[in-house]
Amino acid sequence: MLPGTPGGHLAEIAARCPDRPAIEGEGLVLDYAGLDARVNRTARLLTARGLGRGDRMAVLAENRLDYVVLAFAAARTGIILAALNWRLSDGELSHCVHLVAPRLVIASPRFRDTARRLGLDPLVFGPDWEAALSAEEPGPIPGAEAEAEARQEDGLLILYTSGTTGLPKGAMISARAEMARFTLSRRELGLRPEHMFIAWAPMFHMVSIEHAMHVLMTGGRVVVVDGADIPRLVDLVETGPHWWLVLIPGMIERVAAEIRSRRAARPDWRPARIEMVGALADLVPPALIAEISGVLEAPYWNSFGSTETGMLPAAGTRFAPGEAPGDLAKAPNSLHLWRLVDEDDRDVPPGTAGEIAVRGPSVFSGYWNAAATNAKDFRGGWFHMGDMFVERPDGRLDFVDRAKYMIKSGAENIYPVEIERVLMTHPAVGEAVVVRRPDERWGEVPVAFVALADEAPPVTAAELTAWCRAGLATYKCPREIRFVASRDDFPRSTSGKVQRKTLEAQLQAETAPPAARDVVGESAA
Template structure:
């Protein structure tokens, strides 16, 4: 029996490689190929391997062990990806902090995961000094980081215990229904599976070049960057969105998949037309087509001669469950049916968990190896979302007879603004804490630039309260992109409620569109986060 158990364990290990093994293959095959580069330096696969070995040894010297969390608070930089790889090599978990968050949100996110240490850039380290994060060791990038690596051995270090593909690797934060961010734990298994799906569904080919301009604390950059490295490609790391630099890069490099999100596509179109630059080659582009003006899709695909990805994924799932459809070059779509991604199973279910027939709306439930491993420190919420052995996404779809999927709405109300997810509760919690506000409800409004933006309906208890005061009181308490773009004052009896007292947000959306709600004073317009 013991021999059989041992044999089974050996078979399981052989059948389940870990992420560093995929990178080791690329180091052996292409040691001199560029793995990472930015506008000032490059790093070959051999150099990346040596630097991440040094980083593993340096972190181990500072007490980091298998399963420990390391926090990072930094803009996009080559070292960010070094830390992701080092975490995978030693079985540690990198908690990627969203630097756009307010101080209170950042403190919550750090305390949630109890990191052994935090590594921060000069740009964002001051935020750590303003909060009570409780972390003993803070390391700065640049001099301190490089000195730490220089003093460590470049030799590979065996992990404290054998790596397992189910080892957590990265924590990415998502918006929470209670108003506080949740930490989604993504395993090495999930990252490998996300790479596999990208290969099968045409978002990735060996030796691709990928531009990581979107924040690496988001899955759109981290997932694709790691997948690119696992398949021998090059990742160009950009410090945020710099449209002229991005367009210039397109002229110099052949790109596999180009991430373009709502709110930036019009800027890229303008720069391409202004500069007259022709892209050297883009295979696919875009994401979240539902939130992009349809005419922009036709224009950008024509300019770059590449189809637009009609995607539907999430931090918790990666590109699946429905990111296989492509909108052809030059087409202005009249509908946006999704195609189920490879390597996943999808059901549409009713409130009782029973599968609905074609043509009927149902919540999407997913199974597959790209799934995350639950919300850190939130077993109750994890169990609820994984009920019946399926991950319930909270998104409602209709399946057509041909198998394609039409998006209907969020089961639980969500605002998607420029690639960011915003739950109304996040904003309402802050609004309701302000003096002079008796009630507040946040809804979404369509926006030609960002796709959707939050708008707040406020019942005031202080007649002198002004919209600008409400906005100013929110600043610093929530991330800038979550600030309501309009404050509309209403009476309590103008808030439509169900028989159980719940606000009917969709009726408020309709009233907002028709501008039928009376206002105590003019709304604040075009408030930038």
């Protein structure tokens, strides 16, 4: 593992290459000297407001340059950055805030009213923020880096993941884990100082916040983009060279269409050199993988990872540009130990499906304030990921299913219980069961089966969808709601549990929607 700290690597590059371009966003462009100074000013501002080692600051903001600055300031002070998911409903956000009890909340002007609606009094990015930064010294806090290096297990980030209990969990990522993930980016993903990275995915995901940090810790260049602005992304594709161009289900078709349009207008259009593109190959049609990797002239990354482990427990394969993959087997990386185990935590033989359990320096420290969940998921000293694999004779791994039933829609993880919990609060609903359905655009989408309560008044699928929208992030709302005649009509096991696989098979077997189905139109993911 590479030595040092996130802040230490940044300071070293700023000392050696102060004029090298570092990061740009919202019209602001900083070289490494300017970025390092802004991180130092931010760290001083946070400590002046009374924050110290172990305190949490919650950030509610769209992608912006200062989001990355705050992450490095956290690394230099021992403060923990809790990255709030602005796509969540007010109820879910309130849970996330109260879970970590932040000493300070920072919001962008776009989400200031959301924070206040939750009863928070945020510090807001803008003129007052800039004035406060300007009043601080640009030099480092004496002794801060040495202290940070001595405390590698200190928390750095809290990133929220979907919870099997229906509410998000806060995964705490330590400085040690972040340095290990950085090491993997350098050694196994080919990250080099000449690379640039487009941070368009929401900063509350590891995909942007962590990998933006890795690029800046290497000496590369980060361009912060406010979401999946496809024309802007394709503009940037012409510059470079790029490290990892993140593309996920739901946007790949739009990127390909934009490139086709530009090539029609400019036949000589070519992308800059790109080390790798894509993600989540299991959820993308092979023909689309071939098209996008072909037009971008870059390998498609066959990724597999999680917020809890980083991107690389088993993501060591790529597909050649223009290749339509017929084999999605994963290859483990060099910093993880792994096992495939049965429900009693016994190793399964090759060729038999088992849950993957991992150890390694990139693994997170546990879920915040969730002792029972941590005891279960870290049992025996191994983190159990909830994903089922089969080991091949050559040591590669084939993904089979999720031990923890989860819907992967685009880059978002959705647990059915999150949706079921909300549906069951409607007075007309007697029972609700949510399953996944394959989707060409998003990979998977949720579909809800609902049995009405006895003597309940009539309710439509549209009304239930509106109910979901009031209590859930939009991307979690079911794409379709189907009514069953009664609770007795759900397929059940001998123990009475609804058999989700049977409902899934029913969805997949249909070639046309039945006339009696009450269907809701497509909702935004």
